Amino acid sequence: MTTATQNTPTAGQPTRDPLLRASGLVAGYLPGVNILNGCDLDVYPGELIGIIGPNGAGKSTLLKALFGLVSVRSGTVTLKGEDITNHRADSLVHRGVGFVPQNDNVFPSLTIEENLQMGSYQAPKRFAERFEAIVDLFPTLGDRRKQRAGSLSGGERQMVAMARALMMEPSVLLLDEPSAGLSPVRQDETFIRTRKINRTGVSIIMVEQNARRCLQICDRGYVLDQGRNAYTATGRELMHDPKVIELYLGTLAADVESAGKDVPPLA
Numbered sequence: 505m506t507t508a509t510q511n512t513p514t515a516g517q518p519t520r521d522p523l524l525r526a527s528g529l530v531a532g533y534l535p536g537v538n539i540l541n542g543c544d545l546d547v548y549p550g551e552l553i554g555i556i557g558p559n560g561a562g563k564s565t566l567l568k569a570l571f572g573l574v575s576v577r578s579g580t581v582t583l584k585g586e587d588i589t590n591h592r593a594d595s596l597v598h599r600g601v602g603f604v605p606q607n608d609n610v611f612p613s614l615t616i617e618e619n620l621q622m623g624s625y626q627a628p629k630r631f632a633e634r635f636e637a638i639v640d641l642f643p644t645l646g647d648r649r650k651q652r653a654g655s656l657s658g659g660e661r662q663m664v665a666m667a668r669a670l671m672m673e674p675s676v677l678l679l680d681e682p683s684a685g686l687s688p689v690r691q692d693e694t695f696i697r698t699r700k701i702n703r704t705g706v707s708i709i710m711v712e713q714n715a716r717r718c719l720q721i722c723d724r725g726y727v728l729d730q731g732r733n734a735y736t737a738t739g740r741e742l743m744h745d746p747k748v749i750e751l752y753l754g755t756l757a758a759d760v761e762s763a764g765k766d767v768p769p770l771a
């Protein structure tokens with residue numbers, strides 16, 4: 505059995521230049537209270553990265569720090585080698601970073617089409633072309649373009665939120681707990697959708713509570729604990745690492761291990 509590497513953020517990484525790199529991030533909300541205590545993260549072109557860890561570990565805060573929503577106190581974030589630390593969200597969108605928050609991620613009173621128009625407000629002339637590309641990926645959105653987002657199910661709203669973030673054709677997409685609050689079936693659909701987006705070439709950083717499913721689909725995973733990298737390796741290695749199972753995946757994962765079988769594959 506391969507063992508995940510503790511405290512070495514470079515484990516299992518490709519050797520080419522990272523698309524996005526976070527180095528030694530320290531960040532927090534209240535003066536004098538740091539939530540991130542020196543986080544490192546590398547995302548290589550085309551990768552799907554999973555971030556898991558206990559409640560309050562700072563996973564969502566890490567995404568917010570990458571997207572300029574939480575002030576970075578020290579450390580740097582680079583995109584294609586360019587320093588983007590503490591850049592504003594609108595500037596990051598322009599540079600190719602997309603963000604899908606966990607909550608309130610659609611405009612409920614607007615139709616699906618209008619929600620997607622909001623996603624392309626920085627490049628309205630590209631709306632038709634981007635809308636067509638999105639509908640190719642998620643045909644339901646085209647069929648139901650005139651439906652108000654507020655009347656959609658949780659899973660469908662999540663699809664609209666992802667689609668809206670894709671309107672600016674990001675090179676990297678940040679997803680904050682996309683499966684939160686969804687039934688197991690809808691969670692699976694969300695993970696399949698995430699992988700589908702990734703296969704179009706978009707790099708993804710996904711924070712997830714559903715750690716096993718997340719590790720199952722991601723190329724590499726980071727385990728965050730108390731605002732620091734605890735473990736990193738490929739998703740598969742983390743999923744089968746005894747220490748990671750014991751500390752972070754809990755009994756369900758242990759049951760899977762002891763039964764000697766993997767979690768069922770996503771369709």
Ligand SMILES: Nc1ncnc2c1ncn2[C@@H]1O[C@H](COP(=O)(O)OP(=O)(O)OP(=O)(O)O)[C@@H](O)[C@H]1O
Binds near residue numbers: 560
């Ligand atoms: N807006 C905020 N103001 C002050 N503290 C906050 C704020 N948002 C989050 N925190 C605190 O930051 C810490 C980390 O929260 P964060 O949401 O990043 O953790 P997480 O790993 O994503 O946890 P979970 O899995 O429970 O969502 C928690 O102690 C939380 O209470």
